[in-house]
Each structure stands twice: as structure tokens, then as C-alpha cells.
Amino acid sequence: MVLMTLKTTIGRESTVMNDIRERVRSKGYGIKAMVHPGELDGYVILEGEEGDIRKIVRNTRHAKGIISGDVDIEDISQFLESQEIEIEVERDDIVEVIGGPFKGEKGKVTRVDEANSEVTLELLEATVPIPVTVGVGSVKVQESSGD
Numbered sequence: 001m002v003l004m005t006l007k008t009t010i011g012r013e014s015t016v017m018n019d020i021r022e023r024v025r026s027k028g029y030g031i032k033a034m035v036h037p038g039e040l041d042g043y044v045i046l047e048g049e050e051g052d053i054r055k056i057v058r059n060t061r062h063a064k065g066i067i068s069g070d071v072d073i074e075d076i077s078q079f080l081e082s083q084e085i086e087i088e089v090e091r092d093d094i095v096e097v098i099g100g101p102f103k104g105e106k107g108k109v110t111r112v113d114e115a116n117s118e119v120t121l122e123l124l125e126a127t128v129p130i131p132v133t134v135g136v137g138s139v140k141v142q143e144s145s146g147d
Contacts, residue, residue, distance in 0.1 A: 001032065002050045003071035010042040011100035011134065012062035014116065017044055019060050029056050037076070038137055041099065045076055089119050089136055092145035097121075099138040106142065107132065 008016045013036040024031045030049035037043065046053050057063045089095060093109045107121030110131060117136045122129040 001047060002053070003045060003047050003073065003076070004050065004053050005067040005071055006044045006046055006053075006057055007064040007067055008042055008044055009062040009064065009101075011102070011138075013042070013044050014118065014133070014135075016060055016062050019062075020046070020056055023056055023060075031056065035076070038135065045071060089139060089141060090145050093141050094124070094143040095119070095121060095139040096142050097134060097138055098140050100134055102132055102134065107139075109139075109145075112136075 006016070017034050017036060020031060020034060023029060030052040031046055033047040035045050037045070046057075054066065057066055089109055089112055091109050091112060095107055095109060097103055097105045097107065102123070105123050105125065107123045109119050109121050111120040113119070113133075118133050119136055119139060120131050120133045121139070122131060
């Protein structure tokens, strides 16, 4: 077993992890754990068999490649500590995206996923309402629905 760092498209870390999770379930790749440290946009750390990690990454959308060299567990231990995140965003809040590819956009929250610390919003300035899912740490409440 090795720990390897995967470079991803910023803002698509959850998508990459979901794609990998589904392929591990269906094809039995030797991937044992994944983590996306919230402080490291564009990176996912994988634990598993090196050959399987390389195979699964090769055909995963938004995966840009593996950073050469193994990761030492001491280097990532600060990201593995359990932290309780209090979500202060509610449905119908107007928020501004402060990180990722939609930075600077405003949207209305349509769903709050507390389990994954994500919110789904409809961008206000888009011609067609498109649901966008971002991490709760990537939004700042502009107008609370309770106001």
C-alpha cells in the first residue's frame, strides 16, 4: 500500500472521488481510502496499490495526473484529524462563491448537503438556471433567508 497525490481540476475534487469510488465498487480496484484536504484545492490523496491507482486515474475525468513520489503519513496527518464543521448556510440564502471556478458569482442555495459539507446553488446571473454544487467553505452568505 502506498499514499499518492492526485492533481485534479480545482473544484472537481468531489467529482473525481465519486468517479473513483464507483469504479472501485464495480471493478474492485485496490484503492482503500481517499481524502481531499479542504486546504489543498486541486488535490486528492489516495491510499492503495500503486498499479491500481495509476490505472484508475488514467481514465478519470478531471484527473490531471499523479504527482511523483509517495506521500508520508506524517505529511498529511494534520488533514486527517476529525473536525466538526458547522454549516451556517440555509436553503434560499443568497451567497457569493469565494473559491473555485465560479469565484465571484452569486447564487441562490437550493440544497444543503451537510454530510458532504456541500451546497447546491442556482447562479443568479446565468441565462439558464444551472445547478452548481460547491463546498460550503467556498461560499459566503450575502442575504440570509431568515432576514
